[in-house]
Amino acid sequence: xxxQTQKSFVAGLAAQYGDRLRRFLFTRARNSADVxxxxxxxxxxxxxxxxxxxxxxxxxxxxxxARHVAHQHTLHQANAPQAVDITEVFPELQVNASDDxxxxxxxxxxxxx
Numbered sequence: 001x002x003x004q005t006q007k008s009f010v011a012g013l014a015a016q017y018g019d020r021l022r023r024f025l026f027t028r029a030r031n032s033a034d035v036x037x038x039x040x041x042x043x044x045x046x047x048x049x050x051x052x053x054x055x056x057x058x059x060x061x062x063x064x065x066a067r068h069v070a071h072q073h074t075l076h077q078a079n080a081p082q083a084v085d086i087t088e089v090f091p092e093l094q095v096n097a098s099d100d101x102x103x104x105x106x107x108x109x110x111x112x113x
Contacts, residue, residue, distance in 0.1 A: 009052045010043055013062050021066055028070040030077060038073055042066045 018039070025038045042065050046052075055061045 006047060006049070006052060009058075010046045013046065013058055014043060017059060017062055021062065024063060024066055025070055029073065034073065038066075038069055041069050045069070 021042065022035055022039055025035045025042075026032055029035055029038060042062065045065050046062065049055070052058075
């Protein structure tokens, strides 16, 4: 019974504040494609709340959780390695058959003659 009440509590929040939550997350996410995942994470965290009856202001609690989720997402994105499109750097990676690594190394150390 408590699980159903918890589900209805979260479903009620989603119905009442879902659009506002997505707009809130949209303004904080670098990539708009991340917004549905962030919103889902907010609702999953709310599902883990044991005593939702104790929450005095569900709206404030929802947006506090959303702020934490957005902040953690931003930190995670800042630490993630940058993706590189291989087609952009491919010409730099190509080596001509006439390039002799030994000759190139000597040229760099001694300079052109």
